Structure formats: structure tokens, C-alpha cells
Amino acid sequence: MKLAFVGLGNMGLPMAVNLVKANYETFGINRSKKKEEIFAESGGIVGDSLVQVAQEVDVIMTCLPLPSDVERVYLGEEGIIANGKRGLILIDFSTVSPDINEKIYNEAKKKGIDFLDAPISGGNEGARLGTLSIMVGGDKKVFDKVYPIFEVLGQNIFYTGKVGNGTVIKLINQYMVSVHTQAVSEALCLAEKNGIAFETLFEILNNSYAQSRIYERHYTQHISKEEYKPGFALKLLYKDISLVQKMAEKNTLTLPLGNQVEELLKEAKDSVFQDDDMSAMYLFMREQAK
Known part of the structure; x- marks a missing residue:
């Protein structure tokens, strides 16, 4: 073949x-x-x-x-x-x-x-x-x-x-990836404001119900190393959540959390972080918190 x-x-x-x-x-x-x-x-x-x-x-x-x-x-x-x-x-x-x-x-x-x-x-x-x-x-x-x-x-x-079913499932996956990425970014900003070491936070949360593969990926591969070379670029995550929203609209379904995450990712996509890895959403949110 x-x-x-x-x-x-x-x-x-x-x-x-x-x-x-x-x-x-x-x-x-x-x-x-x-x-x-x-x-x-x-x-x-x-x-x-x-x-x-x-x-x-x-x-x-x-x-x-x-x-x-x-x-x-x-x-x-x-x-x-x-x-x-x-x-x-x-x-x-x-x-x-x-x-x-x-x-x-x-x-x-x-x-x-x-x-x-x-x-x-x-x-x-x-x-x-x-x-x-x-x-x-x-x-x-x-x-x-x-x-x-x-x-x-x-x-x-x-x-x-x-045909198309694989994509429907992938977009649902990307919806959850987007939401988890946002949750991780906000959680780290909250920890930082309260003087909690990221290493301590990760050790505890990674063994608690807050554990997720996205948190593990973002923290161990990028945030802890302060290395944001894209495995999957932030602007592409925005592209995916936009596709999710279009799919939801076609099915006359509203995703309240998805709406908010899409807006935040749109802002990040238009920022200096757009070509960085999606874990750089943490950097974007940290800038917003200053």
C-alpha cells in the first residue's frame, strides 16, 4: 500500500x-x-x-x-x-x-x-x-x-x-480541554496571589479530585519549566472552541461556560501569546490580573 x-x-x-x-x-x-x-x-x-x-x-x-x-x-x-x-x-x-x-x-x-x-x-x-x-x-x-x-x-x-462523528467527539474533547485550560490558568493565578508554591499546589491537586491530564500536561511540560514552545498553539485552541460554538448553535444549544471561555480565548488569540502553547493562557490571565 x-x-x-x-x-x-x-x-x-x-x-x-x-x-x-x-x-x-x-x-x-x-x-x-x-x-x-x-x-x-x-x-x-x-x-x-x-x-x-x-x-x-x-x-x-x-x-x-x-x-x-x-x-x-x-x-x-x-x-x-x-x-x-x-x-x-x-x-x-x-x-x-x-x-x-x-x-x-x-x-x-x-x-x-x-x-x-x-x-x-x-x-x-x-x-x-x-x-x-x-x-x-x-x-x-x-x-x-x-x-x-x-x-x-x-x-x-x-x-x-x-462520517463526521469522529469530529463531533473531537470537538467535545476540545471543549473540555479549553475549559480545563482556563480553570488551570485561573487556579494558578489564585495560588500565586496567595503565595502558594506551584510545586506544592501541583503535588496536592494532582492527587485530589482537581487532578486532570490538562493540568498535568500544562504544568509539567510547560509552566514549571517556563517553556511555552507550542505543542498546540493558543490560537488553535481558540479556533477549536469557535468550531464547538458553531456546532452548538447548529443544534440550538447554548453553552454558557463555553461562551465565556471563547471570549477569553479570543482576547488571548489577539495577544502576544497567540503563537505560544495553549498553557500560556496562564500567562495571559496573569497579565490580566495585574
Whole structure:
């Protein structure tokens, strides 16, 4: 089975490299040529274009930052579906919206092409180690056919039903990630104002009901080290909570807490912290508290 991976970013590059390590012939395409060079140094093949790989490979995977990127890559004139061969399988690991998933699925079907939405969770470390959680929506027979690929990339692989279901679950995940991130940020500001050492707070709360994987991630990987190089950028968390809000509105549902978190993340997205890791929400809130 010949593969292609489009989007060699913080998540996509280690995922594509893992496929190479698993002895899949894998083409890589990225806007940044530097990432393509790193991929080639890891044994991958740099693809010439979307048109080329859409004709040559059996499976194309994408992991892209924005919904507009996903629509362009799949639905543009020079995109995958317009130029793909019959029998091609498409897998999108991006976080977009269920509506976009359904649009791509329907357009692909017209060309005899299959599509799965397969958003991921687990961060760069999960991508590097091949331990991601993968939430897959689409036709079950297609899921079964590419399951060995998912096994290379993740440890927790879930078939969720029809196309778009994986994205619905991922957006719910991102809603909770956003809320937990805000809670951690406010809690640390409160501790700091009261002279509580962060080390002490973490030791206690990490063994109490306040424990969460987000608190552990943010504190141990970033805040305690004062290192905010993005594993997942703050501006992307805002993008995700915005998608959550649109999904809620479509379902005539109000998320009172989500509304507040979205507003705060919008402010943070427009601040100097926008390109930092999402744990830098703590820095943003600390600035607000001065």
C-alpha cells in the first residue's frame, strides 16, 4: 500500500515518519520546504504536488491547521478530489467541522473515492510515540481496510459510526480541554496571589479530585519549566472552541461556560501569546490580573 501525508507540522511530521519506520512507502507534502527536507532525511519521499500523489498512491492522509486549509486541499481545483483516481482512500486527521467532513465525503463519493474523518488527540508526544487517540467516522469497510495504518499511529483507535462523528467527539474533547485550560490558568493565578508554591499546589491537586491530564500536561511540560514552545498553539485552541460554538448553535444549544471561555480565548488569540502553547493562557490571565 502506497501512502501520502499532506501537512508535515508538529503533529503530521512525526506521524508521517512513523509510517516510514513501519516500512510504508510514504510521500510527504508541506508548505514549508524545510519540513519536507526533514521528512526526506527520515526516509520519506517528497511529493511533487497534490495532483501527482492523488494519481499515484492508495491512501492520502492530511493533518492541517485550519478548516480553510482542509477545504482547499480536498476541494480546490488543484486539490485531491478533483485529481484523485477511483478507489483512492482519504483520511483527514485535522480538527474542522462535521459539515466540512460531510461535504468532502459527498464530493469524494461522486468520484469513487472514500473519505474518513479521523481527528486525533495526544499531542506531539503521542504523535512521536505512536500513542495517539484516533476518532474515526465513515464507512466501516473503509475503516477496516486502513486499520493497520491507524495501528501505526495510535494506541486508542475508535470507530465512531458515520462520517463526521469522529469530529463531533473531537470537538467535545476540545471543549473540555479549553475549559480545563482556563480553570488551570485561573487556579494558578489564585495560588500565586496567595503565595502558594506551584510545586506544592501541583503535588496536592494532582492527587485530589482537581487532578486532570490538562493540568498535568500544562504544568509539567510547560509552566514549571517556563517553556511555552507550542505543542498546540493558543490560537488553535481558540479556533477549536469557535468550531464547538458553531456546532452548538447548529443544534440550538447554548453553552454558557463555553461562551465565556471563547471570549477569553479570543482576547488571548489577539495577544502576544497567540503563537505560544495553549498553557500560556496562564500567562495571559496573569497579565490580566495585574
